[in-house]
Amino acid sequence: MLITQMTEREVPAVARLEGQIFSAPWSEQGFSDTLAMENVLFLVAKDGEEVCGYCGVYLAADEGEITNVAVARPYRRRGIAERLVRALIEKTASYGIQNYILEVRISNDAAIKLYEKIGFKRCAVRRGFYEKPREDACVMHYHVDDTPVISTVRQD
């Protein structure tokens, strides 16, 4: 399993996965437009040529907003999302990002447990944040401390 920076090459496979997993998925164009921005980092996990997971973050000042985190169903519970998010933090913390924030559906126990394992704390609830179905968001925050994270991302 290799974790690398997402490029245009992976966008069709990532958008396909996104469409299978989320009720309001980003489009292929949406991923392409986002990748073209300067203040983002998106990572993919690949098993050979197959994209099996991805995640991304928008960077502003010292804060990173984590957007999409997803792993293809057959690849779940193998530590891929944990490696992806830790790699995203490791890489962007080296750019000076100190704080990470994300929203997650309040009923999404798997994702909340994932983020808590990494060190995120629940900090707020956004009422009715999600559509399809309408649901509250749990806002979670992580502050970079001195704890070393395991290096998982290839330096390109």
Ligand SMILES: CC(C)(COP(=O)(O)OP(=O)(O)OC[C@H]1O[C@@H](n2cnc3c(N)ncnc32)[C@H](O)[C@@H]1OP(=O)(O)O)[C@@H](O)C(=O)NCCC(=O)NCCS
């Ligand atoms: C949430 C998701 C990304 C987790 O991916 P994953 O690769 O299976 O997660 P990992 O194997 O890295 O799990 C890491 C930790 O997360 C937690 N976790 C992950 N899936 C879990 C589940 N189904 N139930 C309970 N805890 C879970 C556990 O603490 C796990 O650590 P452990 O294996 O030592 O117990 C995946 O289930 C997914 O793609 N879900 C649909 C998309 C989604 O909800 N994305 C998040 C949007 S905010």
